[in-house]
Amino acid sequence: MNSRKNEAKAERQQERLDSGFLAAHFPEVANIVISMMYNQKGIKALLRTVNFFPGSYAFFKIDCLSKNCVDGGFDLTQVITSMIRSHREATKGELSCEGNGTAADHSAIAYEVVIQYV
Ligand SMILES: [Zn+2]
Structure with a gap:
C-alpha cells in the first residue's frame, strides 16, 4: 500500500463522515438502491448492490475495483440528487x-x- 493511496482513502472516509445522514438532506427519500455491474479488464463482470436508508450517510461515491x-x-x-x-x-x-x-x-x-419516496 503506498501512502498516497492511504491518504486518499482517509480523505474519502472523512468526506463520508462529513456528508451527514440521508434523512437530513433528503427527508422525502425512504430508500435508495444502486445496482452496479462492474466491468474490469481481465476480471469477469461482478454485480454489486448498495442500499441506502434514512440513517445512511448521504455519500454516493463508489470505489473502483482496481487495487492501484x-x-x-x-x-x-449528481445522478441521485x-x-x-x-x-x-x-x-x-x-x-x-x-x-x-x-x-x-x-x-x-x-x-x-x-429510489423509493416516503
Ligand atoms: Zn480506477
Missing part, C-alpha cells in the same frame, strides 16, 4: 472510473438507481 487506483471511483452524487429533485424513481447509465494513477485495470460500471 488512486482517487478514483464512481460519483453518483437530480433524480430526487425531479422525483424520478429509476434511472440507468454507465460510468467509467475517474481515477488517474498508474492502474491499467480501472473498472467501469453499468448502474441502475431506484
Whole structure:
C-alpha cells in the first residue's frame, strides 16, 4: 500500500463522515438502491448492490475495483440528487472510473438507481 493511496482513502472516509445522514438532506427519500455491474479488464463482470436508508450517510461515491487506483471511483452524487429533485424513481447509465494513477485495470460500471419516496 503506498501512502498516497492511504491518504486518499482517509480523505474519502472523512468526506463520508462529513456528508451527514440521508434523512437530513433528503427527508422525502425512504430508500435508495444502486445496482452496479462492474466491468474490469481481465476480471469477469461482478454485480454489486448498495442500499441506502434514512440513517445512511448521504455519500454516493463508489470505489473502483482496481487495487492501484488512486482517487478514483464512481460519483453518483449528481445522478441521485437530480433524480430526487425531479422525483424520478429509476434511472440507468454507465460510468467509467475517474481515477488517474498508474492502474491499467480501472473498472467501469453499468448502474441502475431506484429510489423509493416516503
Ligand atoms: Zn480506477
